Amino acid sequence: LAKTTQPISMDSYEGQEVNITCSHNNIATNDYITWYQQFPSQGPRFIIQGYKTKVTNEVASLFIPADRKSSTLSLPRVSLSDTAVYYCLVGPGTASKLTFGTGTRLQVTL
């Protein structure tokens, strides 16, 4: 799987938009980009997956530039309940082994 780099932590106020960027310089042609969210004492939860350009669902948006060497997870108008660790994973859809790095710890406050 491609190596990824994310900020260790981020802070935000409630109601703001949060953008978490993940660098993956050695992404391969058949690699996808996937983001997971993990709340304390829970297993990770799939948020969004994309290959290029922009993907949006009810939870977040994923922006992928043309060179695909980075991606940005965008959380609109965060609330306290969005406080969690966010993991960026990059690899082929058929990859058997997933590697979760240490992720980005997002702290949302009032």
Place this chain on the structure above:
Amino acid sequence: NAGVTQTPKFQVLKTGQSMTLQCAQDMNHEYMSWYRQDPGMGLRLIHYSVGAGITDQGEVPNGYNVSRSTTEDFPLRLLSAAPSQTSVYFCASSRTGGLNEQYFGPGTRLTVT
């Protein structure tokens, strides 16, 4: 659907004891996997299975065994518990594995003294 279930939720073992962590899913997923998560760390893959009767090693397989006799169940066995195996263990399943959406269980918090 119950999704992915894990038992027990908590367990304390003495060094050298053995035990089995249970994992079951009712979504007819072919792919199942076990991860461990140490405090403040990401998840590390222990073992995974791409279907009944097929298992393979992940990143940190030593000290653990798995088997996959049915699609639904994927137990993880600790052969001889060591303090270094103190961790939270998560089981996950997905339809086809890889980066496709994985569903995680609630975890088992294991302490080895």
